[in-house]
Amino acid sequence: MITTYAEYLEKPSVLTFEDMNRLHEALLSALKDVEGGEDVYDKLVRAGTNYIDTRAGWKLMPKPVRKERNDERTARHNAVITALDELADLLEKEGRDISWRKEIGYEKDDKVNRKRCGDFGCYIAFINSINAR
Numbered sequence: 001m002i003t004t005y006a007e008y009l010e011k012p013s014v015l016t017f018e019d020m021n022r023l024h025e026a027l028l029s030a031l032k033d034v035e036g037g038e039d040v041y042d043k044l045v046r047a048g049t050n051y052i053d054t055r056a057g058w059k060l061m062p063k064p065v066r067k068e069r070n071d072e073r074t075a076r077h078n079a080v081i082t083a084l085d086e087l088a089d090l091l092e093k094e095g096r097d098i099s100w101r102k103e104i105g106y107e108k109d110d111k112v113n114r115k116r117c118g119d120f121g122c123y124i125a126f127i128n129s130i131n132a133r
Contacts, residue, residue, distance in 0.1 A: 001059055013112040015104070020123040023100040027087065030096040040090050044083035045128050048121035051076040055122060080121030081107070081114070 008014060015023070031037040054073045058066060088101035104120050105113030 026100040047079040047083040048125035052125040
């Protein structure tokens with residue numbers, strides 16, 4: 001199966017690489033010197049890595065396998081959202097900027113924001129993986 005970034009950009013309410021880079025930089029800037037922040041950020045990296053492991057191969061799996069693994073994929077997706085929320089909560093308590101989280105969006109405001117959270121989690125995993133060389 002061949003897919004392209006251009007195809008992704010045609011989907012509704014996507015975050016571009018540029019958007020995700022900007023949001024990531026804003027998150028990291030807000031996180032600077034926050035006690036315990038790196039531990040909470042590491043949860044996001046782990047959650048994103050676990051989620052991308054499932055998501056990257058999703059369309060390659062036969063439908064019966066996808067059906068069997070759907071609950072696992074949902075749980076991994078939920079873990080990304082929880083990690084994003086934990087980071088935003090920590091930063092908000094510290095009086096730091098959380099506009100990055102608001103721009104990604106909350107599922108309660110629009111269902112498509114759930115996908116944006118998953119996309120951002122995959123971006124975090126991607127950035128972590130290319131820096132592991």
